[in-house]
Amino acid sequence: MAEPLVATYLLTRPAAEAARAARSVAVEQTVEVPESLITPDIEARVVGRVLSVEPAGRADLHRARICYDAALSGFELPRLLNLVYGNVSLQNGIRLVDLDLPASFLARFKGPNYGIAGLRRLLKVEGRPLLATALKPNGAPTSEFEALAGDFARGGGDLLKDDQNLCDADVPAFAERVRRVQAAVSEANAKTGRNTLYCPILCGPAHELEDRVGAVLRAGAKGVLAPPFLLGLDTVRLLAEKHGLLVMAHPSFTGTFFSDRAHGMTPGLLLGTLFRLAGCDVSIFPNPGGRFGFTAEECADLSARLTGPLGRLAPAFPAPAGGMTYERLPDMARDYGTDCVFLVGGGLLAHSKSVYDGTRAFLDAIGGLVK
Amino acid sequence: MAEPLVATYLLTRPAAEAARAARSVAVEQTVEVPESLITPDIEARVVGRVLSVEPAGRADLHRARICYDAALSGFELPRLLNLVYGNVSLQNGIRLVDLDLPASFLARFKGPNYGIAGLRRLLKVEGRPLLATALKPNGAPTSEFEALAGDFARGGGDLLKDDQNLCDADVPAFAERVRRVQAAVSEANAKTGRNTLYCPILCGPAHELEDRVGAVLRAGAKGVLAPPFLLGLDTVRLLAEKHGLLVMAHPSFTGTFFSDRAHGMTPGLLLGTLFRLAGCDVSIFPNPGGRFGFTAEECADLSARLTGPLGRLAPAFPAPAGGMTYERLPDMARDYGTDCVFLVGGGLLAHSKSVYDGTRAFLDAIGGLVK
Numbered sequence: 212m213a214e215p216l217v218a219t220y221l222l223t224r225p226a227a228e229a230a231r232a233a234r235s236v237a238v239e240q241t242v243e244v245p246e247s248l249i250t251p252d253i254e255a256r257v258v259g260r261v262l263s264v265e266p267a268g269r270a271d272l273h274r275a276r277i278c279y280d281a282a283l284s285g286f287e288l289p290r291l292l293n294l295v296y297g298n299v300s301l302q303n304g305i306r307l308v309d310l311d312l313p314a315s316f317l318a319r320f321k322g323p324n325y326g327i328a329g330l331r332r333l334l335k336v337e338g339r340p341l342l343a344t345a346l347k348p349n350g351a352p353t354s355e356f357e358a359l360a361g362d363f364a365r366g367g368g369d370l371l372k373d374d375q376n377l378c379d380a381d382v383p384a385f386a387e388r389v390r391r392v393q394a395a396v397s398e399a400n401a402k403t404g405r406n407t408l409y410c411p412i413l414c415g416p417a418h419e420l421e422d423r424v425g426a427v428l429r430a431g432a433k434g435v436l437a438p439p440f441l442l443g444l445d446t447v448r449l450l451a452e453k454h455g456l457l458v459m460a461h462p463s464f465t466g467t468f469f470s471d472r473a474h475g476m477t478p479g480l481l482l483g484t485l486f487r488l489a490g491c492d493v494s495i496f497p498n499p500g501g502r503f504g505f506t507a508e509e510c511a512d513l514s515a516r517l518t519g520p521l522g523r524l525a526p527a528f529p530a531p532a533g534g535m536t537y538e539r540l541p542d543m544a545r546d547y548g549t550d551c552v553f554l555v556g557g558g559l560l561a562h563s564k565s566v567y568d569g570t571r572a573f574l575d576a577i578g579g580l581v582k
Numbered sequence: 583m584a585e586p587l588v589a590t591y592l593l594t595r596p597a598a599e600a601a602r603a604a605r606s607v608a609v610e611q612t613v614e615v616p617e618s619l620i621t622p623d624i625e626a627r628v629v630g631r632v633l634s635v636e637p638a639g640r641a642d643l644h645r646a647r648i649c650y651d652a653a654l655s656g657f658e659l660p661r662l663l664n665l666v667y668g669n670v671s672l673q674n675g676i677r678l679v680d681l682d683l684p685a686s687f688l689a690r691f692k693g694p695n696y697g698i699a700g701l702r703r704l705l706k707v708e709g710r711p712l713l714a715t716a717l718k719p720n721g722a723p724t725s726e727f728e729a730l731a732g733d734f735a736r737g738g739g740d741l742l743k744d745d746q747n748l749c750d751a752d753v754p755a756f757a758e759r760v761r762r763v764q765a766a767v768s769e770a771n772a773k774t775g776r777n778t779l780y781c782p783i784l785c786g787p788a789h790e791l792e793d794r795v796g797a798v799l800r801a802g803a804k805g806v807l808a809p810p811f812l813l814g815l816d817t818v819r820l821l822a823e824k825h826g827l828l829v830m831a832h833p834s835f836t837g838t839f840f841s842d843r844a845h846g847m848t849p850g851l852l853l854g855t856l857f858r859l860a861g862c863d864v865s866i867f868p869n870p871g872g873r874f875g876f877t878a879e880e881c882a883d884l885s886a887r888l889t890g891p892l893g894r895l896a897p898a899f900p901a902p903a904g905g906m907t908y909e910r911l912p913d914m915a916r917d918y919g920t921d922c923v924f925l926v927g928g929g930l931l932a933h934s935k936s937v938y939d940g941t942r943a944f945l946d947a948i949g950g951l952v953k
Contacts, residue, residue: 243745244719244928248719253720285785297809297835299837301904303841380653414664415656443816443817467846504673
């Protein structure tokens with residue numbers, strides 16, 4: 212096996228079944244034939260190799276490390292997903308918890324166009340977390356979004372994104388709304404001398420995505436809010452790479468990978484490692500204590516996978532979100548440190564009489580909390 | 583609300599919490615703001631409306647029907663997924679079990695290019711289930727696949743597909759392998775006077791998909807095996823529509839939607855309704871009793887959603903698979919009836935001394951069992 216790609220699974224199986232279950236994953240994910248049809252040649256060249264099966268803290272839980280030939284991933288994302296979790300996703304009690312990707316695999320990926328350092332340079336903001344908000348609520352007139360955008364930018368906010376549910380009637384309506392919101396941001400930027408960035412939602416039928424990206428770039432925006440699991444993970448990778456986009460990734464439609472802790476994937480692997488491979492500069496995820504169920508440990512692992520080493524790929528920003536309020540800021544600053552985007556939607560809108568005041572208050576708190 | 587689109591969820595919540603949980607889904611999926619920020623205008627125009635919340639057979643289980651304005655789906659797939667299951671996928675105990683899509687939504691979709699009737703015309707096979715097999719095992723030389731393809735076609739098999747894990751070194755290698763396998767099938771067809779069809783795997787990086795489809799069509803094949811959740815559901819829809827492809831859909835990477843019966847979606851909705859909307863002519867899924875965990879009821883629902891009414895979209899073939907053997911054929915014929923593709927991989931390869939004999943045996947059994 213020329214280039215090993217190692218996947219680690221947690222198997223909910225008792226000791227008596229764990230080794231057989233690990234072998235079954237290795238066969239299922241590579242050749243998918245009865246054992247009797249596996250020749251020594253296919254065994255040596257193609258079948259995944261079980262490196263180890265060890266107890267994982269509970270009698271019915273075992274950790275299995277399986278080594279695949281990286282060539283079976285095609286060195287690209289759709290086939291990587293198929294190789295490490297395609298068929299076994301349809302079974303039970305098999306959770307993918309780690310991936311050790313060889314340098315030859317990582318070298319094929321450009322990764323985030325900006326990453327943490329690039330985004331900080333663009334914003335000219337160092338030494339503190341970034342503040343982001345969303346254009347809400349869905350259904351409000353564009354004039355209201357223009358006002359919100361202007362207030363947030365004048366207040367010194369860093370990243371403004373569309374709410375991911377915004378749904379313009381068609382591409383021209385999308386282009387016009389984006390143009391107006393970006394104009395409001397640019398006007399505020401001209402006054403403040405800062406560079407608040409706007410990321411419109413990139414969602415729609417496959418044949419419209421290029422047109423939508425074109426509309427974003429023509430409006431003068433540099434990036435998009437993209438939901439990789441609605442569009443296709445590699446579709447987002449291609450658009451980011453081709454157009455040099457700043458990409459904020461939205462986790463819409465990914466949740467079934469995380470809800471059953473005995474199956475699926477860890478948030479860190481999917482929203483961290485895989486989204487970063489797809490070129491996401493910022494990965495949005497639900498912070499513990501909000502409306503969603505991620506644990507503090509899962510969020511810490513996710514954050515580490517976005518910011519830690521991954522070949523030569525630039526680190527990306529974790530962006531905890533989901534029911535965040537002013538009162539939560541000290542906890543979040545402690546948990547995530549400086550290289551983090553605090554994404555506050557409804558909490559910012561509801562905090563003060565104006566979005567401008569709310570933005571100032573949140574920024575003061577962020578600047579004061581983290582040195 | 584001009585055009586209602588009704589989603590039905592099973593909520594794992596006790597009676598005291600069910601109504602509030604249903605309202606919470608309706609808000610989360612449409613406006614995602616605190617209740618205090620919802621104006622009467624936004625409430626009337628945008629927020630999902632809870633139509634009913636009823637006990638669902640267990641004290642902690644309730645069925646909630648929520649009506650959304652179809653315009654919020656953009657009348658397209660990525661936004662439909664976001665609208666009905668985007669954010670709530672990240673919560674717990676919320677299972678999407680039904681979708682009532684308005685005619686205005688369905689009218690935007692071409693659906694399967696062939697469907698059951700079209701595929702039968704192409705094959706000139708009426709009155710019996712179809713027999714399909716896969717080129718296995720991954721790693722075998724092309725000459726072996728040519729022999730297998732020729733044997734299956736000479737034996738009278740209907741649909742031959744690549745195993746979904748086959749991974750050619752690059753597009754030219756893919757094109758060459760597809761050309762050779764299709765030539766073997768065509769040669770056999772010329773002898774038998776039949777029309778066995780070959781569907782090569784369509785998987786790879788986003789920027790190669792058009793080239794790969796081109797290679798398939800140039801080789802003289804009419805269709806592909808496509809994994810919608812690896813490529814993007816709407817990417818498959820677009821490629822099918824643009825090139826008039828016959829599409830066999832593979833369920834790779836969809837399994838986390840089904841493994842936790844309290845969350846996710848039913849197999850019928852995802853592999854049935856949604857895949858048919860994306861233009862899949864055949865939907866492959868794990869039959870009960872094989873290596874995977876679908877129940878007989880789930881498979882019956884899936885089959886009904888593929889073959890039953892859905893606007894003016896052509897019905898599609900259910901293709902139960904996954905550890906099927908000769909001995910299971912009577913059960914499968916009883917469960918699925920005539921309009922079904924029996925996809926037998928390893929079971930066919932292992933059944934007889936030759937694939938030709940195995941194909942004859944399975945076809946005799948199918949022809950004899952269903953009249």
